[in-house]
Amino acid sequence: MKGWNTPESNAGSSGAAPTVWKSRLAYVRLLDTPQFPQEFLPIARGQLEQLRILQHDATLGWTFISPAAIIVSDQRTGKYRPRGNQLITDGKGESRISAEHRAVALLNALENARHVRQHFTVAY
Numbered sequence: 001m002k003g004w005n006t007p008e009s010n011a012g013s014s015g016a017a018p019t020v021w022k023s024r025l026a027y028v029r030l031l032d033t034p035q036f037p038q039e040f041l042p043i044a045r046g047q048l049e050q051l052r053i054l055q056h057d058a059t060l061g062w063t064f065i066s067p068a069a070i071i072v073s074d075q076r077t078g079k080y081r082p083r084g085n086q087l088i089t090d091g092k093g094e095s096r097i098s099a100e101h102r103a104v105a106l107l108n109a110l111e112n113a114r115h116v117r118q119h120f121t122v123a124y
Helices: 040-057 099-111
Strands: 010-014 021-023 061-067 070-072 081-083 096-098 116-122
Touching: 010 040, 040 061, 061 099, 070 099, 081 096, 096 099, 099 116
Parallel strands: 010 061, 061 116, 070 096
Antiparallel strands: 081 116
């Protein structure tokens, strides 16, 4: 059995939307925008620090998922869009995903060795 702390193994971690880039062109994270709720900043900064620790440790295999900006209650359809570390929005500019779809996306990434040593996001 592979050890959990080897590059060959892959541990999954779930963060939150504030750690993703709002715009690839401006390189502004959601947590750095004026609209981000101040009461959630400590949690968001902690998750960003967790991500940075993973990114700088070459001995670990990891996958870090950030869900859409809004977690909704929805029936699982199996349809979602994974992407790199930039916020995914729909035609209305909304960023949504269900908790069930977020979990499925992380499990699929781990089982299929996708996004190894990468931060990615998922939304409808």
